[in-house]
Amino acid sequence: MKKIIIACLFMAYLPVAMAQQKKARPMMDTSGLHLSTAQNEQIQQLNKKYFAEAKKLRGDSSLSRQQRMEKMKGMEKDRQTGLKGILSPEQYSTLSQNRKANMDKMMKQRRDHMQQDRKMQHADMKKDWKDLGLNADQEAKLKTINKNYHDGMQSVMQSSTLSESDKKAQIKQLKQKRKDEVNAVLTPEQQAKLAQQKKKHKGNKR
Secondary structure, eight states: OHHHHHHHHHHHHHHHHHHHHHTTOOSSOOTTOOOOHHHHHHHHHHHHHHHHHHHHHHTOTTSOHHHHHHHHHHHHHHHHHHHHHHSOHHHHHHHHHHHHHHHHHHHHHHHHHHHHHHHHHHHHHHHHHHHHTOOHHHHHHHHHHHHHHHHHHHHHHTOSSSOHHHHHHHHHHHHHHHHHHHHHHSOHHHHHHHHHHHHHHHHHHO
16 A cells, blocks of 8 residues: 555655756755765766656656556666666665655645645534534434544545555445435525535535
């Protein structure tokens, strides 16, 4: 699962890394490596080749997202082999530590962002429920529906056996299931009001 998450994060980071390449900014954290001029030049050439291939791969519409991720992992493995040939064992160890620290930081920022989004969604949901004029029974049922939905989403997203297409299909089913269950709890008037609220939220995000 961790490898899949890292691959997804890298695919999202790739455009930024390519932009950095154009601006001659460092494409990896080499702090503490004390590289020689020759090593610097070799790493620049290695990265230039790698990002050119990655850009070509990213634009290949004939491949599925899963296929691109698999090819990207193979390319990254080749790059690491190249780096091991350029760096000393001590330098490569330092580079690996730098990479892990940066990845941990990136994943923490991602988690923090997701938590903030959930808090905002929860606040919006509470306000929406209040505006709908739910009774105690309706509110209890909606809480159960949302809990089951989020538990199901988490299970699908964390699955290491489902393909990307299977995940998309199951997520679509979960969304439709929640929609049907929510509509079964609400009155027609409440359903219409909820639809207006969702439309308003979408407009605010643009």
